[in-house]
Amino acid sequence: MSLERRATPPWIADDVCTYCPSLQFGLGEFDVAERPDPRAWPWNPERALRLDAETGVGVCVHPHKVRLPVGRYASEGTEPDASGWDEPDDAPEPTSEPPADAAAPGPRKPAIAMPRFLRRIRHPAAPAAPAAPEAPxxxxxxxxxxxxxxxxxxxxxxxxxxxxxxxxxxxxxxxxxxxxxxxxxxxxxxxxxxxx
Structure with missing residues (x-):
């Protein structure tokens, strides 16, 4: 691929999920899918992202957040339309249909919105303060x-x-x-x- 490595622009990084491959890989180094499909793009807990079941490439399942059209960029070695990365207010609409064998979306659970500034911060649980030892x-x-x-x-x-x-x-x-x-x-x- 002839693309030079480009990091996710800040106006996109604020919108994507904390585990989005766009935060870990450069433009064209991950695939973009229409929506989650546990068979085609299963979650990999060891790498903390969705991977293409065939190629093992990271997959973003929210094209509207990453502002790229649906495509198998890293899997097929194609270059994405990066206009959404260059123009903060003009995100391209996804252009392809989901795979015919894609799982139908399940019932939605109500989401609790987390403030944007906390989405990318992982706070480890603070250890309990040890009790002061009693001196002999x-x-x-x-x-x-x-x-x-x-x-x-x-x-x-x-x-x-x-x-x-x-x-x-x-x-x-x-x-x-x-x-x-x-x-x-x-x-x-x-x-x-x-x-x-």
Missing amino acids: AELAAAVPDDPSALGRWIAAQLHAAAPEDFADTLAYAEAAARTRHPDEVVVAALRDALGA
Whole structure:
């Protein structure tokens, strides 16, 4: 194909689905179909997009969103009509009919519209904040009263800890220091102890 690689224009990227092959591939590197057909273009969860069952090429099933006419561009090596990519307000209408053996669309479920600015953002679930560890009583009793000595005390606790216990020792020393000193003093001591 003689096309140079073109990324999806921003006015189209805002309209397409988050898993659209137009966001992953350049112009002409994916096919455009009239509508979803689970037999012809099944969903591939490993690649997170619809693939042509015969060629394995990514398939967009919303020509009105991607602003390209229906065509097997990557599968057949043809060049798409890119006028919809060049002119934001003039999207070409799909020109071909769906395959004769295409599945009929099923009943529609009501869709809940997601705000456009959130469609392409995947938010992983935030981990629950870990509970602050409770310092052992003997460690809490050993915390120095002098704020200037607190950094050296934390460093001594860390030097005495085994490598596999370092994180727990640091958490316990911090919790113990917070029993006697305000947060600002503890943070300064932690920076001093860790060399920051």
